[in-house]
Amino acid sequence: MTFARPDHISDPDTLPRMPAWVTSAHAETLEDVAFLSGAALNHLHLVLGREDVPKALLRDRLALRAAAACVAFTGRSERETELRDAVHLLRPGDLPGPAGETCQAWRRAVERPVSIKALGRALPAFEPGQIAAWLDAGKGLPVTRAVMVLEAVLREAPRADVAGLIVADAALAQALGWEHVVPLLAAALKRADLRKQGDDLRLAGHRALISSAVEAVRLSTDLARRAAHLEAVAPKLRAKGAGDAVEMFLTRDAVAPSALPLPDRAARRLCDRLVYLGAVRELTGRDTFRLYGV
Missing domain, CATH: 1.10.10 (Arc Repressor Mutant, subunit A)
Structure with a gap:
C-alpha cells in the first residue's frame, strides 16, 4: 500500500468554510429556514465531493453521534464513550445490549451504498418491502422528502425512532445524489420533534439539518487534516x-x-x-x- 498523497488532492486547510450568514441568520418562517437549510446542505455537498475528506470515517463518526442521540431519546444513560465500548469490545457470542444495537444499526446503515438490502441489514426487524414503502412515502424536494419519510415511519411504528431516522437520512441521501447515508437528522432533533407532524415537523427538520450540516462541515475539515497527517507519517x-x-x-x-x-x-x-x-x-x-x- 502506498501512502503518497496524489498531487490533485488539496490541502485540507483549503476546504470551503460554511458561509457565516448561514449560521448567524435568525430565520423564523418555514420559507426562510428552508432557504438556510438548502444553503447548508449545498455547502456540505461540495465538501463531501472533496477527495481529501475521509468520507467513510466521517460517516462512522456521525453514526456514533446519531446513535448517542437515539439512545438519549429512550432515557438511557449511555453516551459516545459507552457506545464505543459496546460495539468495539464485544467478544464472540456477546450481545451488545439495546444501546449497542442502536449503534450497530447506525454503523451498518452508513457502511454500504444506499439500497433496500443495505437498510435491511441495518434494520433486520423490518421487512425489505416495508422499508421500500417507507422510502417511497417521501415526495418533493430533499428535506421535505426526508421529513415525509420520517413522519410515515413514526405514524406506522411510533416507537421506531431509530428506523425512522435512518430511513429518513437514506431518503435525504438519495434525493441529494449521495451514494451513502450521511447521518444528519438524529443528532440535532429533539425528542419532542419526533412527535410533530406536517409543517411543524418540516420546520424542525430544516432547523436540525442546518445545525447538523454546519457540524458535519466542521468535522470534515478536522478529519481531513488528521487523515492527511496520518498518511504523512505512515511511511515511518x-x-x-x-x-x-x-x-x-x-x-x-x-x-x-x-x-x-x-x-x-x-x-x-x-x-x-x-x-x-x-x-x-x-x-x-x-x-x-x-x-x-x-
Missing part, C-alpha cells in the same frame, strides 16, 4: 501489516488493537507509535481495553 511505520492498519484508522471511528491485522503485542506497539507521532488518539483514557481513533 515498519511493522508488517501497518498499511492495512492505517486504512482501518482512516475508515473507522475507533479501532481496538485486537482488531488490527497484527499480533497483539505488535498492534499495541503500533498504536503507541501512532499516538507518539500525533496521528491517532487514545479515546478511552484507560490503561487497559483501549480504543484508538483519528
